[in-house]
Amino acid sequence: MTDGIALYLHFPFCKHKCCYCSFVSYAGRESEIPGYIDAMIEELNQRAKGECLSSVFFGGGTPSLILPDQLNRIMNAIRTLFDIAGKKTEVSLEANPGTIDEPYLAAIRQIGINRLSLGVQSLDDKTLVLLGRIHTADKARQAVRFARNSGFDNLSLDLIYGIPGQSLTDWQDTLKESVRLEPEHLSLYPLSLEDDVPLSGAIQNGELPAIDPDCTAEQYEAAEDYLAAEGYRHYEISNWAREDAECRHNTTYWQCEPYLGIGVAAHSYIDSHRQANTHDLDEYIRIYQLRELYQPEMVEEIAPETQLAEAIIMGLRLVKGIEFESMIDRFGIDVTDRYEREMDELIHWGLLESDGRSLRLTRRGRLLGNEVFWRFLPQ
Ligand code: SF4
Structure with missing residues (x-):
């Protein structure tokens, strides 16, 4: 982190x-x-x-x-x-x-x-x-x-x-x-x-x-x-x-860590909440020129299940992949249990590989990332 x-x-x-x-x-x-x-x-x-x-x-x-x-x-x-x-x-x-x-x-x-x-x-x-x-x-x-x-x-x-x-x-x-x-x-x-x-x-x-x-x-x-x-x-x-x-x-x-987004259409992710600023440039300038109080266009609380899925999907974008231990530390969930079937299939198809401690995309998996990612989304 x-x-x-x-x-x-x-x-x-x-x-x-x-x-x-x-x-x-x-x-x-x-x-x-x-x-x-x-x-x-x-x-x-x-x-x-x-x-x-x-x-x-x-x-x-x-x-x-x-x-x-x-x-x-x-x-x-x-x-x-x-x-x-x-x-x-x-x-x-x-x-x-x-x-x-x-x-x-x-x-x-x-x-x-x-x-x-x-x-x-x-x-x-x-x-x-x-x-x-x-x-x-x-x-x-x-x-x-x-x-x-x-x-x-x-x-x-x-x-x-x-x-x-x-x-x-x-x-x-x-x-x-x-x-x-x-x-x-x-x-x-x-x-x-x-x-x-x-x-x-x-x-x-x-x-x-x-x-x-x-x-x-x-x-x-x-x-x-x-x-x-x-x-x-x-x-x-x-x-x-x-x-x-x-x-x-x-x-x-x-790594799904917190960020603050400033400006029109900017997104933020803080304290498990995602927020989006207005997409309307005139509206954005008007709000702040009048010193009106900040009102996000969208606020969404990200459920723990979705946070886990996002951490896996975004983490797999990194070539080093995700570490199972750090997922347990962060979410209290063992990915190898939760996603056992998905992982077995994706490893069998040559899209993921694991050394027992971490999980990462193979070279072929990097070409076909979307085929991998959707399998981790909450059902
Ligand atoms: S229009 Fe602007 S933001 Fe869009 S690709 Fe061109 S330089 Fe980038």
Whole structure:
């Protein structure tokens, strides 16, 4: 268990909506950013209880649209309201290579951002155009240089595979070049499309080929082999890191530990309760500008049975899996008894493996995680 809680701040503004994006993000509303920053600070004031923070994460949207003095105000509020003094708290910010330059990165590094997650997605210009990204491959390469020159020594690159028309070789070219950029951390995500995004429409109209699941699986396995050979440790289904460079913030989610979410549509998980903030940007800004008291859009108490299931499912996302002893300590339940039948079947099918002390996905299981996870849900 980590010490303290994780703090997530959602910044929902983007310069342009990417063709595959279903995140809560808005293009063309940048004039509302100052009001939104004020609202976030008011929410922090209302909800902070002086907790000790294990990590801070600015996600989006495009948090690299936050100006340095705005970010400074938010960080000052966090330092005043929470306990982060004297510790090397991980403070991450997601940055779009199309929105940053070296002075910007140098300024935010000074303010206390010590981990940068760059949304590179691809190092192929045609693919970036297809995805509707605002940056080019050159901009992404330049962003890495700017980050290093600005003193960032904890850098993560996000990449997408399983893109319509992307061959295994195309993907390997992006991956190999990304490794040559020497990031401490890599997050690799398969393209996943909701029905209402433009890329889905282009596939339905026949303008683009459908996503090929066999090619996507081949790309994932090729990445696993290549990154292992390059010395990256595979620690979560979609994440690889150099020694000691695992993302502490996201590990909070995989270990089902408490987190506080600030901002529109942000979720929190504290004291066995999950809460969601309003999804309505105007409503969010209005509530906090008027200093109305925080009212979550949704509050749900998570039953012990569901907490156990979630701890197993999220824990299995980690390559090391779950330890039976720690599940007994945390929930008073022996997973090997409770899920004996499910475990036997999944081990027999080659999707799970156990050494008697822990349970983890096999390589095949990592490709077919959803086939495993639903078996642990409460009936
Ligand atoms: S930059 Fe990220 S959040 Fe913004 S539109 Fe693109 S994918 Fe969505």
